[in-house]
Amino acid sequence: xxxxxEKIIFEYSRPGRGATGxxxxxxxxxxxxxxxxxxxGRPLLPEVSxxxxxxxxxxxxxxxxxxxxxxxxxxxxxxKYNPKACNQYAMLPEFTGRHPLGPESHGQxxxxxxxxxxxxxxxxxxxxxxSLTPMAGAHGEFAGVAMIRAYHRARGDLARNEIIVxxxxxxxxxxxxxxxxxVVREIPVLADGDVDIEALKAAVGPNTAGIMLTNPxxxxxxxxxxxxxxxxxxxxxxxxxxxxxNLNAILGKVRPGDMxxxxxxxNLHKTFSTPHGGGGPGSGAVGVSERLLPYLPIPIVGREDxxxxxxxxxxxxxxxxxxxxxxxxxxxxxxxxxxxxxLGREGMGRVGDFATLNANYLLAKLTQAGYEAAYPQxxxxxxxxxxxxxxxxEQGVTAMDIAKRLLDYGFHAPTTYFPxxxxxxxxxxxxxxxxxxxxxxxxxxxxxxxxxxGSDPQLLKGAPHTLPVRRLDDxxxxxxxxxxxxxxxxx
Amino acid sequence: xxxIPHTEDxxxxxxxAIGAPSIEALFDEIPQExxxxxxxxxxxxxxxxxxxxxxxxxxxxxxxxxxxxxxxAYEHHIPxxxxxxxxxxxxxxxxxxYQAEASQGTLQAIYEYQTMIASLTGMQVSNATLYDGxxxxxxxxxxxxxxxxxxxxxxxxxxxxxxxxxRKVAVATAGNQGLVFDTVPYVRESGCLAPAAxxxxxGEDITALVxxxxxxxxxxxxxxxxxxxxxxxxxxxxxxxNPTSLALLKPPGEWGAKGADIVVGxxxxxxxxxxxxxxxxxxxTTRMEHVRQMPGRIVxxxxxxxxxxxxxxxxxxxxxHIRRGKATSNICTNQGLLMTAATIYMSIMGPEGLERVxxxxxxxxxxxxxxxxxxxxxxRCFEGPYFHEAVVLLDRPVTGVLRELASRGxxxxxxxxxxxxxxxxxxxxxATETKTAADVDAYxxxxxxxxxxVRAA
Numbered sequence: 001x002x003x004x005x006e007k008i009i010f011e012y013s014r015p016g017r018g019a020t021g022x023x024x025x026x027x028x029x030x031x032x033x034x035x036x037x038x039x040x041g042r043p044l045l046p047e048v049s050x051x052x053x054x055x056x057x058x059x060x061x062x063x064x065x066x067x068x069x070x071x072x073x074x075x076x077x078x079x080k081y082n083p084k085a086c087n088q089y090a091m092l093p094e095f096t097g098r099h100p101l102g103p104e105s106h107g108q109x110x111x112x113x114x115x116x117x118x119x120x121x122x123x124x125x126x127x128x129x130x131s132l133t134p135m136a137g138a139h140g141e142f143a144g145v146a147m148i149r150a151y152h153r154a155r156g157d158l159a160r161n162e163i164i165v166x167x168x169x170x171x172x173x174x175x176x177x178x179x180x181x182x183v184v185r186e187i188p189v190l191a192d193g194d195v196d197i198e199a200l201k202a203a204v205g206p207n208t209a210g211i212m213l214t215n216p217x218x219x220x221x222x223x224x225x226x227x228x229x230x231x232x233x234x235x236x237x238x239x240x241x242x243x244x245x246n247l248n249a250i251l252g253k254v255r256p257g258d259m260x261x262x263x264x265x266x267n268l269h270k271t272f273s274t275p276h277g278g279g280g281p282g283s284g285a286v287g288v289s290e291r292l293l294p295y296l297p298i299p300i301v302g303r304e305d306x307x308x309x310x311x312x313x314x315x316x317x318x319x320x321x322x323x324x325x326x327x328x329x330x331x332x333x334x335x336x337x338x339x340x341x342x343l344g345r346e347g348m349g350r351v352g353d354f355a356t357l358n359a360n361y362l363l364a365k366l367t368q369a370g371y372e373a374a375y376p377q378x379x380x381x382x383x384x385x386x387x388x389x390x391x392x393x394e395q396g397v398t399a400m401d402i403a404k405r406l407l408d409y410g411f412h413a414p415t416t417y418f419p420x421x422x423x424x425x426x427x428x429x430x431x432x433x434x435x436x437x438x439x440x441x442x443x444x445x446x447x448x449x450x451x452x453x454g455s456d457p458q459l460l461k462g463a464p465h466t467l468p469v470r471r472l473d474d475x476x477x478x479x480x481x482x483x484x485x486x487x488x489x490x491x
Numbered sequence: 492x493x494x495i496p497h498t499e500d501x502x503x504x505x506x507x508a509i510g511a512p513s514i515e516a517l518f519d520e521i522p523q524e525x526x527x528x529x530x531x532x533x534x535x536x537x538x539x540x541x542x543x544x545x546x547x548x549x550x551x552x553x554x555x556x557x558x559x560x561x562x563x564a565y566e567h568h569i570p571x572x573x574x575x576x577x578x579x580x581x582x583x584x585x586x587x588x589y590q591a592e593a594s595q596g597t598l599q600a601i602y603e604y605q606t607m608i609a610s611l612t613g614m615q616v617s618n619a620t621l622y623d624g625x626x627x628x629x630x631x632x633x634x635x636x637x638x639x640x641x642x643x644x645x646x647x648x649x650x651x652x653x654x655x656x657x658r659k660v661a662v663a664t665a666g667n668q669g670l671v672f673d674t675v676p677y678v679r680e681s682g683c684l685a686p687a688a689x690x691x692x693x694g695e696d697i698t699a700l701v702x703x704x705x706x707x708x709x710x711x712x713x714x715x716x717x718x719x720x721x722x723x724x725x726x727x728x729x730x731x732x733n734p735t736s737l738a739l740l741k742p743p744g745e746w747g748a749k750g751a752d753i754v755v756g757x758x759x760x761x762x763x764x765x766x767x768x769x770x771x772x773x774x775x776t777t778r779m780e781h782v783r784q785m786p787g788r789i790v791x792x793x794x795x796x797x798x799x800x801x802x803x804x805x806x807x808x809x810x811x812h813i814r815r816g817k818a819t820s821n822i823c824t825n826q827g828l829l830m831t832a833a834t835i836y837m838s839i840m841g842p843e844g845l846e847r848v849x850x851x852x853x854x855x856x857x858x859x860x861x862x863x864x865x866x867x868x869x870x871r872c873f874e875g876p877y878f879h880e881a882v883v884l885l886d887r888p889v890t891g892v893l894r895e896l897a898s899r900g901x902x903x904x905x906x907x908x909x910x911x912x913x914x915x916x917x918x919x920x921x922a923t924e925t926k927t928a929a930d931v932d933a934y935x936x937x938x939x940x941x942x943x944x945v946r947a948a
Contacts, residue, residue: 033853038739099767146663325660471592
């Protein structure tokens with residue numbers, strides 16, 4: 001990675017310059033547009049040549065870590081390789097040019113892919129119906145909880161507005177419950193990482209709308225008593241929501257539908273390898289059991305007499321409705337479709353197999369090297385937690401310091417300080433697409449960092465040293481808000 | 492094994508290091524009765540060659556018809572550089588920039604985007620995108636409720652001239668928190684929000700008024716008067732705008748005496764392909780005073796330990812990973828890649844390029860309206876200024892005419908019959924800079940034939 005910064009695009013700007021070859025011909029502004037409606041001053045957009053723009057954004061790209069350039073063991077995020085074919089075939093000109101409101105007569109090819117994707121997702125999750133419209137994991141969560149609410153309402157069961165989440169849950173879970181007008185009730189997790197069954201029994205009741213669970217949990221271990229959890233929640237009249245963030249761990253091994261879940265969202269940008277894009281787009285397709293079928297968000301792709309067509313409110317009058325202007329992140333869905341077809345039936349189980357093998361290998365090696373596992377008595381799933389609480393106490397070196405030092409060694413940092421209930425934690429997820437050599441190189445860096453923590457803790461506390469910037473002043477960022485560039489103003 | 496690099500030796504040695512007899516043994520904590528047997532619904536795997544063949548066939552099936560569809564998604568020329576850069580692995584396969592030092596490229600691109608979109612909309616601050624235009628309106632309504640502490644009604648007035656799908660998304664999303672969306676009708680002659688209908692709400696507790704400009708029919712609303720009216724009632728103004736149009740039209744920050752309070756819209760026209768409806772991105776800008784009520788990520792410029800300039804996510808105390816149940820929204824993953832595309836698009840177009848696109852779209856649509864209304868049985872629906880979409884009325888039901896057109900390789904526009912039955916056989920048409928004069932003529936000829944075919948049937 002180049003140890004340099006790049007100017008702001010506006011600093012290249014010169015009045016009168018422009019990528020004129022990319023512009024259309026000049027036409028007068030239609031005379032019938034009223035003067036009072038017209039813009040007076042021009043917007044602040046760069047005036048640069050095409051080369052300047054290309055060079056600037058290429059140079060910016062080089063300031064990023066990415067899967068294509070670095071090992072990226074970011075727990076809970078499943079940073080696996082994004083195959084190039086998925087992008088290429090999703091971007092065939094007929095697909096990129098297809099208008100969302102185009103007629104079904106000019107969309108049978110696209111709709112066939114979507115229908116088959118729905119069917120494959122049903123099969124791998126063990127659910128009865130799938131809607132592809134949610135545009136990210138949190139959006140899928142929203143759809144799921146909204147369906148749970150709609151189900152209770154349709155039965156006249158109006159008091160059920162409590163969503164139970166384990167304390168280790170992703171922040172999106174409680175935030176989603178709030179978005180859906182529900183109240184959040186957190187329950188503790190036992191020392192071995194499983195949900196506290198007694199606390200669950202005490203928490204459920206006539207107000208329980210449902211529970212949101214990730215399995216394997218955010219602690220990187222499989223919730224062994226999941227059938228018992230399902231039994232307790234169902235007996236109390238609630239439904240079970242599966243947060244698909246960790247689906248990669250169990251792909252082809254065990255299905256949420258078989259565990260007793262009523263609704264699931266899948267992060268296609270994790271498990272099914274669509275790109276993270278520096279923050280998105282994602283795709284949070286949802287799957288449901290029989291009883292939630294009527295509430296699926298629209299549109300869905302249906303098939304009748306070998307023809308595909310959109311199913312809308314007319315077909316699903318009880319649907320929770322429309323969550324996007326059109327049909328969600330269609331281009332992302334095409335990428336997931338290509339990925340699933342390439343893996344095929346036998347490839348699904350391999351994902352779970354090798355994601356788990358890589359995680360357990362890393363865990364074994366790191367523990368041998370002296371790092372402390374948060375749940376040493378448990379198998380790792382596709383990810384696991386190392387806690388640096390001892391280093392913090394003895395050497396004053398935190399999980400954050402270890403993470404930042406890893407950047408100097410050319411590895412993206414693991415997830416730090418999540419889940420909150422493990423002190424000084426590093427959540428590490430290697431994914432199945434990394435080779436043994438990549439894992440060994442990471443282990444080598446962790447071994448060195450452990451030595452450095454003893455010999456030169458300041459080296460870690462000041463890390464990173466070799467990147468375009470060192471640690472940034474977050475307090476200043478929040479107190480002296482500088483959110484847009486202004487001519488003549490420097491940071 | 493596709494995308495898995497392990498050799499037999501690797502597997503053996505790795506299992507030995509773990510101390511497990513087999514990969515299977517690593518799953519021994521999963522109760523046996525839960526184990527999956529076969530995935531009947533997934534076909535056997537395909538090679539890249541095979542999937543390429545299948546996708547190419549499917550794509551061909553859909554073809555590349557001549558399209559005059561708009562209605563919230565617009566076909567524009569996308570400079571080659573945009574997607575050549577966006578699909579670079581360093582951008583395409585990076586994660587959310589939580590590790591700031593390893594994500595300066597993404598963070599700086601967001602900062603540049605925030606600058607451009609804030610200026611384009613005439614506002615002070617922007618977030619780093621929401622899912623799409625529809626969900627951005629839903630988030631704006633929720634934000635208005637948070638920002639407007641004096642209003643307790645949680646009531647949002649939404650003209651029926653706002654995109655019908657956006658209105659549905661807003662209800663499906665924000666309705667769960669008790670927000671009420673009351674519709675306001677339009678005037679049949681002008682296709683614009685009816686001031687008289689609005690006046691009936693004078694004196695009521697209204698949290699916000701939504702104004703879409705250009706509205707769903709392509710018509711220009713009297714944004715100055717509407718904004719001033721809303722502010723006089725103590726309501727906030729949520730603007731829904733098309734970013735291309737803002738190269739020509741007055742930005743929401745300058746509407747009326749005080750300007751709009753929250754601005755949202757669909758970012759797709761800025762360098763994002765139509766792609767059957769997504770991935771697109773929703774943009775949101777506002778005034779500095781409301782920045783802490785904004786949903787989604789925001790990037791700020793700051794300095795590092797050595798005092799050098801750098802970029803970081805900021806005001807994260809608004810977000811779900813910190814505030815959990817009390818966050819401004821549950822949004823986490825956004826539409827970063829498309830935002831990057833838009834930033835590169837705006838850099839290449841610059842102020843003049845974007846102005847040319849907007850002017851040519853407006854010009855082409857006028858030519859289209861002229862050509863279509865010369866066809867027997869076709870007339871314009873509304874009187875008044877419009878941008879790059881217009882409604883025409885046909886003397887035959889729209890469905891049949893569109894089918895006839897499609898069989899001639901022309902997608903004639905969006906059928907308004909379902910959402911606006913009161914208009915009769917109304918069709919929303921759009922021409923952007925991608926259409927030539929010859930395309931416009933071809934559509935007029937095809938429409939004349941299609942109408943004749945429908946009349947004959």
